[in-house]
Amino acid sequence: xxxxxxxxQAHRVAEWMANYLETVEGRPVRAQTSPGEIxxxxxxxxxxxxxxxxxxxxxxDRVIMPGITHWQHPRFFAYFPANSSPPSVLAxxxxxxxxAQGMLWETSPxxxxxxxxxMEWLRDLLGLxxxxxxxxxxxxxxxxxxxxxxxxERATGGRACREGLAGHPPLAVYSSAEAHSSIEKAxxxxxxxxxxxxxIPVDRDQAMCTDALQEAITQDRAAGIVxxxxxxxxxxxxxxxxxxxxxxxxxxxxxxxxxxxxxxxxGAAMMLAEHRHHLAGIEHVDSIAVNxxxxxxxxxxxxxxxxxxxxxxARALAMNPAYLLSQEGAAMPEYRDWGVPxxxxxxxxxxxxxxxxxxxDQLRTMIRQHIxxxxxxxxxxxxxxxxxxxxxxxxxxxxxxxxxxxxxxxxVDAATxxxxxxxxxxxxxxxxxxxxxxxxxxxxxxxxxxxxxxxxEEGWAxxxxxxxxxxxx
Ligand code: PLP
Numbered sequence: 001x002x003x004x005x006x007x008x009q010a011h012r013v014a015e016w017m018a019n020y021l022e023t024v025e026g027r028p029v030r031a032q033t034s035p036g037e038i039x040x041x042x043x044x045x046x047x048x049x050x051x052x053x054x055x056x057x058x059x060x061d062r063v064i065m066p067g068i069t070h071w072q073h074p075r076f077f078a079y080f081p082a083n084s085s086p087p088s089v090l091a092x093x094x095x096x097x098x099x100a101q102g103m104l105w106e107t108s109p110x111x112x113x114x115x116x117x118x119m120e121w122l123r124d125l126l127g128l129x130x131x132x133x134x135x136x137x138x139x140x141x142x143x144x145x146x147x148x149x150x151x152x153e154r155a156t157g158g159r160a161c162r163e164g165l166a167g168h169p170p171l172a173v174y175s176s177a178e179a180h181s182s183i184e185k186a187x188x189x190x191x192x193x194x195x196x197x198x199x200i201p202v203d204r205d206q207a208m209c210t211d212a213l214q215e216a217i218t219q220d221r222a223a224g225i226v227x228x229x230x231x232x233x234x235x236x237x238x239x240x241x242x243x244x245x246x247x248x249x250x251x252x253x254x255x256x257x258x259x260x261x262x263x264x265x266x267g268a269a270m271m272l273a274e275h276r277h278h279l280a281g282i283e284h285v286d287s288i289a290v291n292x293x294x295x296x297x298x299x300x301x302x303x304x305x306x307x308x309x310x311x312x313x314a315r316a317l318a319m320n321p322a323y324l325l326s327q328e329g330a331a332m333p334e335y336r337d338w339g340v341p342x343x344x345x346x347x348x349x350x351x352x353x354x355x356x357x358x359x360x361d362q363l364r365t366m367i368r369q370h371i372x373x374x375x376x377x378x379x380x381x382x383x384x385x386x387x388x389x390x391x392x393x394x395x396x397x398x399x400x401x402x403x404x405x406x407x408x409x410x411x412v413d414a415a416t417x418x419x420x421x422x423x424x425x426x427x428x429x430x431x432x433x434x435x436x437x438x439x440x441x442x443x444x445x446x447x448x449x450x451x452x453x454x455x456x457e458e459g460w461a462x463x464x465x466x467x468x469x470x471x472x473x
C-alpha cells in the first residue's frame with residue numbers, strides 16, 4: 001500500500017472509529033453468533049494476490065463485526081471492564097504507527113523514559129510507597145507470574161533460576177480460595193506446582209482468614225516445605241472481596257515471606273482517598289499489580305507491576321547475549337529484565353495520554369461515580385422482594401440472585417441461572433456469573449467509560465422485565 005493510499009484509508013478508518021463509538025449503544029452487547037459461524041465465512045487459505053482495502057474493510061463490517069462482543073458498550077456490566085477511552089485510542093494509533101520496540105533503552109529512549117515517569121505518576125496517584133518502582137507488563141497474569149518468580153528467587157537465595165528446584169524442598173504460595181486463577185497458573189509456570197498453591201479459606205466477606213493462613217504456614221514449615229509468597233487480593237474477580245492486608249502483612253513480616261498484592265481491578269479505586277484504608281500494611285508489601293487496562297480508561301494491554309526490589313526480579317530474569325550489548329543505556333533500568341518478553345510495545349504512551357487528557361480529578365470523578373451508581377443499584381435491587389443482593393456492593397461490583405419467597409435453594413439456583421441466560425440472549429445488557437458458597441449468583445459490574453446512570457437504570461429495567469417472564473421457571 002502506497003503512503004498516499006494509507007493516508008486516505010486512515011481518514012476513512014478514523015471516521016469509522018468515531019461512528020462506532022457514537023453508535024455502539026444500539027448494538028447487542030454480546031455477539032449473537034453461534035460457534036463456527038464466523039469461521040465458515042472465512043476462506044480456507046490466504047489470497048494469492050492482494051485485495052483492495054475497500055473489500056477488506058467491507059468484510060470487516062460484514063464478517064467480523066457480527067462476531068464482536070462490545071466491551072466499550074455502555075451497558076457492558078460483565079466480567080470486569082476492559083475499558084478504553086478516546087485519548088487512549090489516539091495513543092494506540094500513534095504507537096501502532098511508530099511501532100517502536102522498547103527492548104533496550106537504546107532501541108527507543110522515549111519508550112523507556114516515559115514508562116519510568118508514568119510508573120511514578122501512577123504510583124503516586126494510587127498512594128503507593130515512593131520506594132516502589134514499576135514497569136508495564138502485558139497482563140495481570142504476567143505481573144503475578146513475575147512477582148512469584150521474584151519470590152521464588154528470594155526464598156531459594158537465587159538458586160532456583162541457576163539450578164532449578166530439583167533437590168530443593170518444595171516452595172509454597174498462599175492465596176485465598178477466591179484469588180484469581182492466574183495465581184495458580186503462575187505457580188505452575190514458576191515450577192512450584194499447583195499442589196503447593198495453598199488456597200486459604202475465606203470468611204463470610206469472602207476475605208482471606210488470617211488464622212488459617214498462619215496455621216498453613218506453620219504446618220508447612222513443620223513438614224519441611226518453604227513458604228515462598230503470600231498473595232493478598234484487593235478486589236477479587238468473583239465477588240470483589242478484599243483480603244485484610246494489614247493482618248496479612250504482620251504475618252509475612254514476622255515470617256519473612258514475600259507479600260504480593262493482586263489489585264488488578266480495584267487498584268484503580270486507590271485513587272480515591274476514601275478507599276485508601278485498604279492499603280493499610282502496604283509498608284510490608286513487596287510487590288503489587290494493578291491493571292490500568294481494566295478500570296483506568298487505558299486500552300488493553302497495560303498492567304503495572306510495582307516492586308520494592310525490581311533488581312531482585314532482574315537478577316532472576318536478566319539475559320545479556322552479545323547481540324543485545326549496549327553501553328549507552330547503562331544508567332537507565334532495562335525493563336526487558338523486569339518481565340518475560342524481550343521486545344516491548346510502547347504501552348506507556350496511552351497511559352500518558354489518558355492521565356494528561358482527563359487529569360487526576362476527572363479520573364477520580366469517573367471511578368467514584370461507578371462506585372456510587374453500584375450502591376444506588378444495590379438499593380433498587382433490595383427494594384424488589386424477588387431479588388436478593390448476596391455480595392457487595394464492593395467498589396463497583398455487586399452480586400444478586402432471583403429469590404421469590406418460599407422457594408427452596410434448588411429452585412432459586414435454577415431460576416437465577418435461567419434468568420442470566422435470558423438476559424444474555426436478549427442482548428441489551430451483558431452480565432456474568434460466579435459461585436457463592438457453591439451456588440450461582442449474577443454479578444453486575446459498573447466501569448465502562450461511556451456508562452451513565454441511565455444505562456444502569458436501563459440494565460435494571462431489563463433484569464426486572466426478564467425476571468417477570470422467568471417466574472414460570
Ligand atoms: N487478577 C485479578 C484479580 C483479575 O480479576 C484478573 C483478570 O480479570 C487478573 C488478575 C488477570 O488479569 P489479565 O487478564 O490482565 O491477565
